[in-house]
Amino acid sequence: MPGDKKLYRLLLFSVTSFVLLYAFSLLVDVGVRHSRDEGFEKVNRLAGSHIDPAIIAFGSSVGEKSFNSPYISAALGTSAYNACLDGTIFWQYKELIRYYNSYSSKKSLVLFFETFFAFTRIGAISSMERYAAYLNNKYVYAGLHDIDPDMVWKCRYIPLYKNTVVDHTYYEASIHGWKSMLSHVNDRDTMRGFVPSYARWFADEDAALDNMKPFRLTIDTTVLPEYIRVINELQRKGKHVVIVLPPACKRFYTEITDFRPMEGMLDSVARVTGCTFFDFLKTIGDDKQNFYNATHLNYYGSLLFSRQLVDSLNKLGYKNN
């Protein structure tokens, strides 16, 4: 029966291949979960329940570049962590905040760093690779599922599908994770999630602003109730929520977009929820050397801003808490 033999061989080969590939995929996930690559590390720390500082900041790259956690930590004499993720806005990281809230036992200070796209709703997941190893975490899954249900469902429930979605950064992160595991590298996070940029104002940034068309801020009203709900959940666990609008370059808020609707909205949210709103938008925007582009502070700008933030927190009664 040559046909039966062929079919048997085919089935045996298929099953063996599947088992080997699936095992490999699991090994890749293990490596990714131990990766300290930029972006991966934060998600690993959050999703692995490893962060529970006294002050934690959530937001996108604007917050990632602004919230100088080593400085703030030293100035306030307490632990601080910058959990902001570049390219990620509230709609994507909201469930990570929820997850943090589920395991955090401290009555910590939670800062929400917002910018002009804070209240938009996205249709595509940013940097799926960072989250792909945590799809079994119901919070991570729910957050991503809200954005792209079809793809996220397949990634979680169809074996190996996830590996067709992620790009090479996933495998690079896995290799680095395995390396650090095998070499027992001391896991010191000296920057505490802060990703400074030492660049001064980019040479072509003025030209970029010249070419940029003015736009109106979009505020998706479906995001707002979620935003308020997350703040309320944090408050119910005894956390103090502070909404922060960090500095932007003057040309951006005077020529490109009007931030007043955003400021008004954040102020309303603060009043409704009883949280605090700090508006630093125009504080250091006059000097573009504090920025490397229109909306992102460089290291020097982050120091100036963080000093202001510490002062404001002190006024709030947070000194050496």
Added chain:
Amino acid sequence: MLFNSFEFLIFFLIVTFTFYLLPHRWRWLHLLVASCIFYMAFIPIYILILIFTIIVDYIAGILIENAAGPKRKTLLGISLISNIGILAVFKYFNFFISNIDSLGYSIPLLKIILPLGLSFHTFQAMSYTIEVYRGHQKAERHFGIYALYVMFFPQLVAGPIERPQNLLHQFHERKQFDAGNLASGLKLILLGLFKKVVIADRLALVTDFAFRNQQDQTSLTLMIALVFFSFQIYCDFSGYSDIALGTARVLGFRLMKNFDAPYQSASVSEFWRRWHISLSTWFRDYLYISLGGNRVSIPRWYFNLFFVFLVSGLWHGANWTFIIWGAIHGFYLIFGILLKKLGSRVNWSSLPAWVRWFYRPVRVLVTFIIVCFAWIFFRAASVSDAWLVVHKISSLDSLSLAEGNVHGLPDTYLGMPLWNFAFTASLIPMLLLADHLLKNRRFMEFFSKSGVRYMVYFLLIFAVIFLGTYRQNRFIYFQF
């Protein structure tokens, strides 16, 4: 529903299982429904175009067979005009009008999207009525089977463009499940997926970056991008064809081979015997021979060749770039004939052995270079874009490899991390080696018996899953 999508995998599994579970008399209907679902996954309403051509050609086939004398020709003409008419409206109307508009007129364009694979299934339908007219094929009386001939999902949107003699009778045959067909079909699908998602779509990351920023490129980086594009389009299209052949094979059908290691050709005419074979032979059988082929005066013969390639260019797309691409190939062929005549005067046996040894590799290399040159027009969005690339390459402004880092991104080359670029580039010699080995009968005999093959298949599956690029979705030839 793309061949490289999860949806297609599920669709194909269901279709295959159901196909073998159903009795023979229902299988045609099952495949026809599956083909309709497959086609309607793109733009459902366009199935009406297919239904129209199917009805016209089905009736035309029967009438042509029953008719005699000049009436047969009239009926064939009606069938061809209706097919070409659809192509003219949906594919060429806007191109024609925009050219008229450029002369100062203002005729509104049609707001239509090109139906998927229109040129493929229209040509396949036309080959049926032509073959019936020529008496090489009996008219199909079973409407469902004829509809299936036009709509058979594995080759519906990008070929191979089948002939009725090869495909129609297969739908009448009683298919038994055959593990050999299943295994060889799956191998073809695997090979096709590897070509598409591992090679073509990875090369596309480089070529898209280079041609999107072609102003910033140097002559060397454009040359690299062009070589990458040559292999991208080969792997994209031959990958699709392999999956089509494999899918049909699993169901017990044999489709015609569409590619045969074309970059190993030692002349452009050989290239066209190995590249998109189903289209080349279509033009040869139905246009070139109808024009008189080479049994005419020499100037007329050259005209026939040139004209056929001009039409072939137009078949690929309603754009001057494709027409120029076709014209270049037409010119190559005529030039090749002239060179061959000159070559026939050389006494090869009097030449040193090393010259004879190098002769074919050099010809292969030259053929590849000139085919690459023509791809510039195929790839470009407009003629001016193509000229810019030609100008930049011919200026030889910089031949430094270091210039690839055009946007100052550290450790990248043509927009890709260096290691990734090196890996992507290494896929090309691997492909050429594989093409060479697949044609070597002795190697294939050894390979098919050796346990190493399992390792190779496993590595291919591994590469498709872990190294595949799934964000460049569509197959290039879908647009034709």
